[in-house]
Amino acid sequence: MTAQSNHIPSESDLIKGCIEGDPQMQRLLYQRFSSMMYGVCLRYSDNTEDANDVLQEGFIKVYKNLVKFRGEGSFEGWVRRIFINTSIEHYRKKVKLYNVSEVQENTVEDTDLSALDSLAAKDIINIINELSPGYKQVFNMHVIEGYSHKEIADLIGITEGTSKSQLARAKGVLKKIIETRVGK
């Protein structure tokens, strides 16, 4: 490798290079974000095949939409949102969210998931992946990504109430899964 190829380009250089269609910069951008975004894809997908498809689709969207990145906020956050949106779109038809009965907010907050803290990330993701697609989406978006119920409702196309109910159900299911595993 030459000294030039060892040079790590800045984020703005990467963006500029990718906009200009430089294959080397495209590759470097992929190398910088692929592992991180693959983690996101795995959390939202049912299986690795779907995660692979979403990763591919998401990166194509990133390259195509780089010109729209205005530099407001972090670039990583912008890329992550693209992958989350791609995941949502990918499963929009698959996932059927039912409007379940309203659950008390305090019930949702009181669900103790601290048992997950002692587990490795990969194991936590495996447990999350046991959730149904609808529960998983809302849980990931609200608990892990930090989206508000309003944002989730707008992105997925459900009501805020449904989002809250889905989350409550997801937490309940997770708790049972954790108890089952601990009990084992």
Add this chain to the structure above:
Amino acid sequence: MQNFKNKVYHFETPPPEAIWDKIAEELQNEKVIQMHGHRKSKFLFYGATAAASVIIIFLGSLFFNKNKDLIPTAKIQTKTDHLLAQKIKDSITLNQKMLESIIHNPQKKEVAEKAFKNESNKKYLTVAGPEGQPVKISPKVATLIISADHEFPPKPVWSNKISKWQKIMLSSTASANLIDLVKLAAKSDDLE
């Protein structure tokens, strides 16, 4: 943020290498499509430019050909006008010369019959009428009008008319306005 949230949020795992190959292939295809689009745009641009140039050249050639056609016509027209003007001028000169001769020649009676009979084929003379209208009279009549001495007028009416026409003829020969004479002569030629 709870511990497990942090772990999951920052969880990273390398994707299969084959994914990049697919992405690279797709990007390459996109690039090719874009290039084709670019080429198509370029082709359209150059095509439109060429078409516009051909149209401009075609219209230009039409315009210049038309002008070329017009130039000889204009020249011919100018030449014709020039000849016509000369003809009118000659006619006026002759007209005036004949009138002058009739009016000022002491042997007036012979003028009409001899002086211009063989000199030109001009059958009529043009004089300005009472209201400026061209009046054509034969040289013989002109001679009679000028030579009338009112000694034996058959009727006073005739005497008055002769006097009037004498004045008209004299004033016609005194006219120095070339344009009036040209108009007069042109009208008289048309009438001839």
